[in-house]
Amino acid sequence: MEGRTPMPQHQPADRLADSRNLEAVARSLHRRNAEHRGDWTLDGGGLVRELRSWPAERRVRLLVRLSEALEETAVHAPPECRGLAALNVLLAQGLSAQQLAPWREPLLAEAAGRLALWEGWRLTALVETELAAGRHLPDAVVATVRRSAVLASDPAELPSLARQFTEPPVNPGEPWADRALADLAAAGPGARARRRELLAHAATATGARPTAKWLRAGQPLVDAVGPERLRTAAAEWFALTGEPRRDAVASFHRSGPALHDPDPFNWRVLQGLAALLTLTPPHPDTARALATLAGTALIRCRGLGPRSPRTAAAAIRALTTLGGPDARTELERLAGTLTHKPTLKAITTALTTWNS
Incomplete structure (x- = not known):
């Protein structure tokens, strides 16, 4: 513990500030968090135990x-966020979903209503609390965690939290993903399991070159699954x-709804599916499908550019x-319709190689 000042052993929360004045208590906790670098164990956990002995309503x-202060802290003092998020989780432990409703329900609603949150600490605290309590997060919230x-x-x-979620295999909301989820639901148990495995592998794609x-x-x-x-x-x-x-859902890149904003988790799955198609025999439908994907991936999105x-x-x-x-036919067609220079360069290189 070199470099840290030991926390007083017997100084309960109501000595920090009048427990009826939550604003003052919060300020005191912020100071302690900064002084002790987010370590709430330096006093043997006494302060946390005192706070957790409060009536549930006051504690929440x-x-x-x-939790509200985490956004401001993320702007002005990012290193302090980890300790405050940890305190959020510690305060929530042992409380039911109903007791936590004033805290968790607004956060769940915000997460479900956005493409992504600009800072992840409030969501981190919420997810850790829900997982520790064994509660199931809605798919829309899991999607926002991933994004x-x-x-x-x-x-x-x-x-690290996002990697713990294996369901749903793709995030709902985008029409192609909704169709994929519907296809999975309609498949028999064996086929469904095989397709889930394939989608899970596609989600691990790390770029254009597998x-x-x-x-x-x-x-x-x-x-x-079967190539066909x-x-x-x-x-x-x-x-x-x-x-x-x-x-x-609200866009991450601008004000207004996210109509064509790409879901980065889903589009990584699409990259993986494109690569997996190279393991199937050549077919006109495969070539057309890949050309379609290349074109829709380059649709320009306001505030973002090509998707x-x-x-x-x-x-x-x-x-x-x-x-x-x-x-080759599809690449030649794309060469005459696309304007995205890096993509055109890749197409030109491919066609030149074939011609030579």
């Missing part, structure tokens, strides 16, 4: 106040990627890898 009101883990300016602990190891791991999954079934599903899903979202250049690159690479006259 303090929790609401501390915020990628998009947030300060994602906090969300990246590794040989990743492709080797994907081959038995493609074989289990994968091709048919991908063609149907990719055809919907240009459709606007059907829910009214997902990486997904477009993944689709072009898949077409190049597949080869054959159908892929």
